[in-house]
Amino acid sequence: MSAPSNARFATSHEWILTGESESPVGISEHAQAELGDVVYIELPEVGRIVKAGESVAVIESVKAASDIYAPVAGEITAVNPAAAAETRLVNTDPYGAGWLFKIKPSNPAELDTLLDEAAYLAQAG
Amino acid sequence: MDDTSPISLSPLHETHLRAGARMVPFAGWNMPVQYKGITEEHLAVRRACGIFDISHMGQFRVEGPASRDWLNGLLTNNTTRLGIGQGQYTLLLNENGGVIDDLILYRTGAEAWFLVVNASKTAEDLAWMQARLLPGVTLSDESPRYAGMAIQGPESAAVYQQVAGAHMELPDRNGIAEFISLRGGTCVVCRTGYTGEDGFEFFCEAEEAPYWWNEFTEHGAVPCGLGARDTLRLEMGYPLNGNDLSPDRTPLEAGLGFFVDMDKAAFTGREALAAQKVHGLPSKLTGLRLTGKGPPLRAHYQVFSDDQPVGELCSGGISPSLGIGIAMAYLPPALATPGTALEIDIRGKRHPAETIKKPFYKKP
Helix, strand or coil: CCCCCCEEECCCCEEEECCCCCEEEEECHHHHHHHCCEEEEECCCCCCEECCCCEEEEEEECCCEEEEECCCCEEEEEECHHHHHCCHHHHHCCCCCCCCEEEEECCHHHHHHCECHHHHHHHHC | CCCCCCCEECCCHHHHHHCCCEEEEECCEEEEEECCCHHHHHHHHHHCCEEEECCCCEEEEEECCCHHHHHHHHECCCHHHCCCCCEEEEEEECCCCCEEEEEEEEEEECCEEEEEECHHHHHHHHHHHHCCCCCCCEEEECCCCEEEEEEECCCHHHHHHHHHCCCCCCCCCCCEEEEECCCCCEEEEECCCCCCCCEEEEEEEHHHHHHHHHHHHHCCCEEECHHHHHHHHHHHCCCCECCCECCCCCCCCCCCHHHCCCCCCCCCCHHHHHHHHHHCCCCEEEEEEECCCCCCCCCCCEEEECCEEEEEEEEEEECCCCCCEEEEEEECHHHCCCCCEEEEEECCEEEEEEEECCCCCCCC
16 A cells, blocks of 8 residues: 655654645554554544654554654644544555544644655665 | 573464564564454454464473372372373462462373473473472473464364364363374374363474464464464453463462362462461452443553552453453452452553453353
8 A cells, every 4th residue: 555645754654744734644554564453542632732753642453552653743733533433444544544633734844854655665674 | 581592483483474474572482473463363263263373382291100199299280180181271389379380281191291381481390390300200391392283263173173183083172182193293182272262282293383284274274373362362361371370479369279179189389378268368360341442451551449559450452352451450359349440540541440250251
């Protein structure tokens, strides 16, 4: 499964869409495959101001709990209740219906520091 | 297991890699945690048939004219109740009544026994038993010789029949049988498991392992990893040594009194258990569940009663069959009664929970 061409990646396995005022964030196809069946998602509060690299959500698979980090600084403007209710969406459609939350970046230039899919996959091994 | 210990590889290692297994370190071994997904593998065992690599587990043989009584003095269950071809769950205790290991003891002959022990405890068990050897008893560690697989689920007897039924009939529940394969190796088949389903454990010479694994999978057994093995045993409330059993807890505290014969001849740890019977148990291994939707429960989460910490989870997870978080914890006996309201702290937030009778899962 390929990511949308405007997706950018953090090395901590989150993707974020560029070119939008409120950017959806999720986890990569590689990350969902590594985690296995997602059974629980804890989402941030809307309105929270976050720093890049700050832990903002938790995804739990059967075996482990994993922190999800904000790929850029900004304000959380929305969360995806469908993913929290139907956690399998993160496994089956990580770049679509399985998005987790939206960030309004405080410094859009920060997006340029993230990786494109090819570079992300190269470093993710 | 310290970091400098070499990692052991199962004789099925290449087979797992070819099947796309995700490998993880476990008890000094590199073992598959899952193939396609823990939930799918879990349900395959509940509904049909799954196969697990258990080559990491240890196998000992004990023989000799004094073997029955020697084992009876080391283990909690009563070896004199075992006929040839029968097996029993039993425990190896320290002098304080704490658990060194839980294992299955099978009687393979008048003076011959087969023991299957936990991977993480194989060396410790062996050293403990060797230090207590008596004349008339021989003890041999056959762990390096044997590969092991557990074939589990309602269809496992049918799978066995097609693969090995011509060699040897599947033994009765808890039983053991041995045969020589067409390739000349010893095969040991035990009608036991760790999932709560019918099934059997199959030990063969390491070099024959890929052959037998392929035979079982080609006849319908779905490859399953340690992830599903853990959720299956947890749904049944079966303890995992290292999590739910420890040298500081007795089998009575762990709820395993059924496998302790206080009426037989003396055995190591008996006095401590007798004292607990008189003075009462300090704690009981208790089943818990979240009363609402919530995160999976995990080992080491703190348990609270009336805002007071009363224990921590020793095993936990989300039950694929029930869809809720389930766990076990050693709690004061007063709180162990089913239906007792408690709270479990998860990342700083208290989630309502209650104690519940084990097993968590009962066959429909």
